[in-house]
Every structure is written in structure tokens, then in C-alpha cells.
Amino acid sequence: MPSEIEQRELLWQARWKEAGLARAHAVPGRPKHFQIFAYPGASGFLHLGHMRGYTYADLVARFHRMAGEQVFFPAGIHASGLPAVVFANRVARRDPDVLDGLRERGVPDAEVPHLEDPERAARFLGQTYWKIWERFGLLLDPEAYLLTTDPDYQRFIRWQFLRLQERGLLVQKPHYAPFCPRSGPVSVDSSETDIARGGDAEIITYVAVPFPLEDGRTLLAATLRPETVYGVTNLWVAPDSTLKEWHHEGRRYLTSATAVRKFLDQVGGTEGPPVPASTLLGREVTIPLAGGRVPILASPVVDPELGTGVVMSVPAHAPADWVAAQDLGPIEGGPLQAGARVLLDLPADRLSPSERKLLGGDGPPAARSIRALGVHSLDDRDRLQEATERVYRAEFAHGIMTVPPWEGLTVPQAREKVTDLLLREHGGFQLREFSEPVICRCGETVIIRRVPHQWFLAYGNPGWKGEAREALSRMRLDPPEYAQEMSGILDWYDDRPCVRQGRWLGTPFPLDESWIIEPIADSTLYPAYYVVRRYVQRGLLTLEQLTPAFFDFVFLGLGPGEPTVPQALQAEIRRDFLYWYPLDLNLGGKEHKRVHFPVFIFNHAALFPPELRPRSILIHWWLTSTKGEKISKKDVKGGAVPPVDQALQDWGADGLRVYFALGATTFQDAEWDPEAAAHAAARAQTVLKDLLGMLATPPPPSAPAPGELDTWLLTRMAGMVRRSREAYERYDFRAAAEIGFVEIPQVLDRYRIRGGRSASTLRQAGAVWVRLIAPITPHLAEEAYAQTGQGLVAEAPFPREDELPSDPRSLLKEALLEGLEEDLTSLRKGWKGTPSGLRVFVAAPWKYRLETWLASRPNPSPAPRGALLKELLQDPEFASHRAEVPRYLDLILPGGRPGIQTLPELSPAEELTILRQAHDYVGHRLGGLAVEVVLEEEGAARDPQGRRARARPGRPALYLWSDPESGSGKRVPSDSSSR
């Protein structure tokens, strides 16, 4: 049952539909605005958090429409990838949450099994998204709506990939990816997708360093610090463990059984016989790169499940190895210590104080850290662990290699070179493993598998990077800091896998149909396709006509086009594309900073010429739960955030839109606050009521002639118009909403309190006001604007400043009164009686001269009070006020120091006139007492406390008194402010 607010909003949405407002029309010669938001994945039901960005997007589109531009604002659903599959799986499992969601959306039970199909699930979810967008008042072009699983879209994607390939931007090379032996390729991330456990696991890449035995077999020792191979004194193995042979390209390697399985997955080869570690103890291996022979020794702390079960011992740099070497009594003083070679320098001046403390003293870094932390045995695991981490970190950050041939290199540089050398020339391998066990949803343990011929998008390609950077240099990014960040992101970008096998949705890869294009890669150039989609939707193009030749012609202007498409139509589509392109704005949440937006720029840069590359990106922050976290299903289920339907029913789309706009600045997370939302919604309704009143009644013929107050109001409004336009232009939705929903009501309040009641002035102000807020609250703006009989406000022109008469001096005059009221308020605070009269003293003319004189000096005046005084008293006029001038200087120079002086803006006579005209009003504000306005120098005025001396230009002195005869003075008021 729709609430009253909803019914009214639905009415206006129907009107917009009738008027075809959302449909884009290319009008040659007229300015255009083409914008999208990053389309959502088909992952589940939308919640309020999503609506913040959509609201912003619609606000921008509506502002541009009112600014006189042709607007194209399409939207689609990113159905590719896993989310829809996961959703469909949940339907198949009859997940109660999902079933509830379906029921709430009116899905009959009989329909539910159909949604076990991911594609249909995506289509269904897309419909629910579209409904909510419409319900929020978004004017999205219905003809351009698409899913990325639609066959026409996929033809576009295939074209895109063919062209990328043609330009050499697709490359093939090995890749290592998470893989479930039962379910196939999986992705490891902590959100609900493929993984039952270990979603936060990271892939750690070890270097397996080969150490040949004299019998032709080779031990593989896994390490994260291959550059320390020069400091190896021995190898460690767990004495009771059993290693295994692994045969690869005719060679026999020895590693743990676990590692053999990993090598089989990641490198290939075959499994050999088991080898008890005990048979290796005491035998010698050759150190690669460094040369020399070292023994294999037993260590109880080696974990055979980690790495290869064989560990390099580098006592100089690994605290555990140092301690272990000490524990081996018989060898102490022998080869281990002799070989404990220090490989790098740690310049003391680069270390932090805590690092200096850790690494002070003599000997190798590992020995120093052991000493600093007081570690005596391998059993002291925690402190040993701490020592290890801190030494590694310090060395990684500050270490300078001293071992030939790497002298002078930093540790990261040396590591890269040593790794390269080991892999290329010494038969080393890389070994990847998860930082923690990863379990697939099916229960199987996830492994890392080598994909030998993975396709990559070559974002690491320097030429492409250059183009992308060039594109970026011409773009506007908001917030502006993001431009700087983006530049770094583009640099950091490297080749990225772009296809995958397994069960997920997407476009088959045109170069090898057994692969499916990865979801991020299929959503980079798509704004271009929205243009074409409208023709498909209208039935003017068939699927078969969407050939590479067609897209070449439409998007690139190349070739004759697709012969089966009528020439005129094809030319029209090309023209249409050139009209709308480039994209003016792509808007998305901050989660898109590092993935979607960079590849969006990259792909445009790859395929489109500079003039067709995107113009701007706007990223907005999130609506978060009360815990400051991104809103999740749990928040909705737990009642922390209301479901969208409920929120719409209670507050209306406009109410929520005001809340989103007002709740926080665009570039800051906002915590969901239901009270504030309710308030925003109430504010929206108050504004509507006010507007209706202002616009409804035509001014009566006997209306009072507009006066100074009316000029003031309209001048204020003109200022609002300018600031509002600027706010929209810089996407400061908060400022725009604040003007429309806070400041204008305040100004109108004041106008009325001051006695303004000109219907024609109010009508004039209202006609501007309603258009200022129309982008934010389109529905209620329509309702109010309907009173003017001028059609739809959505199509009305955004106000211009010069629509209103404006006089800056009217602001000065009113400001004088406002200041007076402020002073009165603070006087009343300390006043315990009921005042019966107020006398206002306008400052003496010499004070105006004095302040003018001060202001005309260099600001701030360099002269101290004494010097100023001396100079002043040379002037005969000031000299004649010899007694008052010093006191006055004390009043206006805070702390006796010169500050900034501003020119008095009104003359004493003007101030007197303004205050006298307003004295009824001021008296009324004080509860109906007598107010008298006099000049400071009027000697007759009663002023027992000498208040008049305080009078300043623009700030009259006040004497508030209670008449002792009236009997009301010094009475403590009932009890209002006495607490």
C-alpha cells in the first residue's frame, strides 16, 4: 500500500514517462551531456547504501538538463562474472534470506526454480534494480537498458577484443591462479563467492633455490629472501620428515611431499620415490651463485608443510638461524660461524630510533637483534618471531648490499636480480602458496595452479600506458586529489589476466571460445555501446548485423561498414555516436578507484582517438552503517538500515534524496542516521508547503508596493542562485542542498519576521527557489511548479542570477540590523530582569573618520597603539576628542595591538535612518518595549552607565534598562534560563 507521499511521487514519474523525458534526443548544434554510473553487478538486492551514488548521478543529469543540454543517461546491469552465479546458487539452495527477498518482491513460488539459472537470475535482479531507480526518480533512458550477458552486447565485446588483439594489446603467458580440483577456477576474496574458508589468504611467492648434492640430485630450499643465498652456511631439514623426489626435465629434485604436489600443479614433471630426511643429514650441497659446499643439518623448527621443507640457513641475517647455529654445540666456532657472512650495510642515519636500538652493537644484524631482545633459545618463539620480522623489515627498507656483484644495490633491487638469475641460469623455481589454508565452497582444498597460456591485457605495455596518461591529462577527476592518485595507479598497472575458464557468466573469448572474458575486462568501453543499443532495442538492427565491420564503421569511422545494414541507418548511428561521444561523466563509488576507472581510461585510450576519450570521472564515498562500515545485507536484516521499500514509503524518494545530499559531502563516508533522514524528509515536506503557498496565489491587486525588504530578499536569492549553480558544477551536492533546504528557508523566515509580505516578491522568489531544488527533489518541485502552469520543472531552465533585481547595499542595511540583534541576544543572556526600554546610540561621525583613516593605512597597521595615537592627535578633529580617542582605540584594537581594519560601509545618517525605520521591529523582538534610536552625541539621551562610548560604525551602542517605577525591574524571570 503506497503512502501518500509515494502516490504523489508515482504520479510525477508517470508524467515524466508520458513526456518521454528520459529518452535522449540528439539535436545537432545543441550542447549535450552524456553520463553513466558504473553499472552494478547482479549480486543481490539493492539497499539504501547503493542509492547514494545513483541519487548523485541523477542530480547531475537533471542539473545538466535544466542547464539546457541534451542529456543521455543510460544504465545497465553488469551481469558478468560470479555474482549472479552465486545468487542463483543461493536460490538453488533455497537460502531463506533469498527466498524472503523474492517473496517480498512478489515472485510467485512457481517462478523460483527458474532463478536457479544465473542468466535469468541476473535478468530478474536487473528488473528489480530498474524499478528502484525509477522509484528514486532517476531519468534513465529505457531504450539503452542492457545486461552484459545480452547477445548484442557480447558481439560488441568480441569486436573490442578483436581490435585489442589487432593492436597487440593482448598477450599470452603463464599465470598462476587459485583452482579447486573439483569446482575448477575460483577466486579468493573475503566476500561471499567461491570460498568457504581462507578468503583473506594471500598468495606468497617463494623462490626455490637449488642446492645440488654430489649424487646428481638437487635439494630445493624455499625462501622469500633469495638475495641471502650468499650467506648460506648450511641447509636445515626436519630430521624425522620424509622428503620426496620430484622429476622435472630429466633432473631429480628433493623437497617435501607437500611441495612436490605444488610443483606438479605449478610447474609440471612427475613424482618420484620418498627419501627419508635422515639419509641426507651431514651430506654436503653446493651453493648456487656463491659457490662452496655446506652441510645439511637437522633442525627441529623446520615445518615440512611450509615451503619445500628445506630451509637455507643464513645466520648473519636470520635470527632463528643464528640461535640454531649456537645451539649446535659441536659446530660452534666451526664452519657455521666462519660462513656467517654479512651481506649488507644498515646505514645508522637511515634507521628509526627503535631500529637503531634493535640493531646496535657489533656482529651480524641477526646476532645484534638477538642480543637486544634477549633471546637465548629456539623455544623462545614469540621473541624470535619478533626479531625475525623486525630484522627483515629493517633490512628490506634500508639495507644496502655489500656482497659482489651487487654492491650498492638496495635489497629490493638485489632480490629482483638474484631471483632472475636463479630462475634463468641456475635451475631455480618459483613456488606459490597461500598464506593460510583455502577451502572451496565444495569442501575441497584450493590449490594454486599454473595456467600455461593465459591471455592478458597488456596494461604494462609502455606505449599503451603513455596513451592512457595522455588521456588522463585531459580529464577532470573529482575529487581533484584523485587525478594525482590515478596517475600513480596507471604507472602501477601491469598486465592483467582477461579471460578465465570455469563456470561464470560472460562473453566467450573470440580468439579461443573455451575461455570466457573476465568481468572487469568486459566493462571498459561500454558507454559507446549504449548508443548502438537503442537501435537494437528499436528493432532497427539484428544481431547478425552487429559485425566487426559494423562496429569499425560506427565507432572508428573505418571501412564501408556492414553491407546488410542500410547505408543511411549506419551513417545515422555513426552521427549519433559522434554526437554523444565522448562520455562527459562516469560516476562511481570509491571502490572503483583502482580497478574499473583505470581500465576504463586504458581501453578508451587504446581504441578511440583523443577527442573521443572520456572527459571526467566522479567518485563518491559511501553511506556506511552506524559502525562506519560499508552497509551489508546484515544491516538490513538486523534492522540497522531499513529496506529500500520501507524507506521510500516512510520518507519518499525526495526525502531520501535530500538526506543523501545533505548528510555529508560527496567525498566523505556518511554514517546512516535514521533520525537525520526523517528530519530531511520532513524538511522536504515543509519546503513543499511553503513553495505551494508562495506560488499558488496570484498577487492581489492591492498588494503593497515592494520595498527595501523585498529588494533585500531578491538580492539574497540572486546570491543563492549563483552559489547553487557553482555547487552543482563542482558536484558539491551538500552545498546545493544546504542552500535549497536550509539557507533559503532561513532567509524567507527573516523576510517574514521583518514584516515582508509582498505576494509578488514571494512568488518571484518561489519561482527561482523551486528550480534550484528541482535536481535534488524533482517530485515535489514538479508539484510546486505546477502552480505556475509552465509545464514540467524538469525541463525548465536553471535560474540565472540576472532574473532577479539585485542591490548589494540592501544586504549591508539588513546586516546592520542582524548585528544589532546578535548584540541584543547576548545582552539578554546576562540580564536577569525584564527590560522595559532600549536606547540605541549610533556612533559619532569622528569615529567613522577614524576607522576610515585606520583602514586606509597598510593593513595590518605596523604601528603600535602609542604611535597611532600620536599621529591621530595631530588632526584637529581628533584632537578635539582628546579624551575619547585613546579609549576608543582600546575598544577597537584588541589587546592594544593593531589588527585588520575594514572600511565603514554606511554613513552615520544612513545607520540612523535604517535603525529608526526598524525600531518597531526591534521593539517587537524584545517583547514589545520602547526603542529609541539616537546619535551618540545627543547629550540629552539618558545613559547613566556611559554606554554610548561603545558605539562603533556599523555597531551601535546599546543601553538596555528596566524602569524602576514600573516595578518589573530586577525580577528573576520565571525559570527559563536560570539553569
Place this chain on the structure above:
RNA sequence: GCUGGCGUAGCCAAGUCUGGCCAAAGGCGACAGACUCAAGAUCUGUUCUCGCAGGAGUUCCCAGGUUCAAAUCCUGGCGCCAGCACCA
């Protein structure tokens, strides 16, 4: 660790780029008043401390610095959040 962002009153959140009009907008909450049988809603006032005269004192994470003047600029520190690759 790297990259980026943030730290403002009981809470949320403006202000910081472009120093002065800032004891610091707006909202929530709280307190008081009006209305009401009452509650709610609405409206009004108050909401750092002191002060029976428009003032003074102490505040914008902490410590320094620049300046006539700092929430705002600079240096250092502390704390929090996000992203870090195939996940949209």
C-alpha cells in the same frame, strides 16, 4: 610494508585548498518553554567554562614552528579507515 584518505564539541557532520567576519554551519541527542488530559508530532530557546552588559578564558588528535592573527599554513609524532591485482 606500499598507495590513498581521515582525526572538529555527547554523537553525526560542515569549515581546512584561498589564515582574520570561528566558540566554530546544519542535524541528532539532551534540557527548558509553548501547544496538549497525557504521550507523540510541531514550534521557540539553551546546550565548552566563567560573567546580572554586548565580555573574558580555554578549545578543533598531540608537540613544536611561521604570522599582527592558525581548526585552516609548515615540521615531527600518535591513532583510525580503505585498496594492494584477476574480486565486482
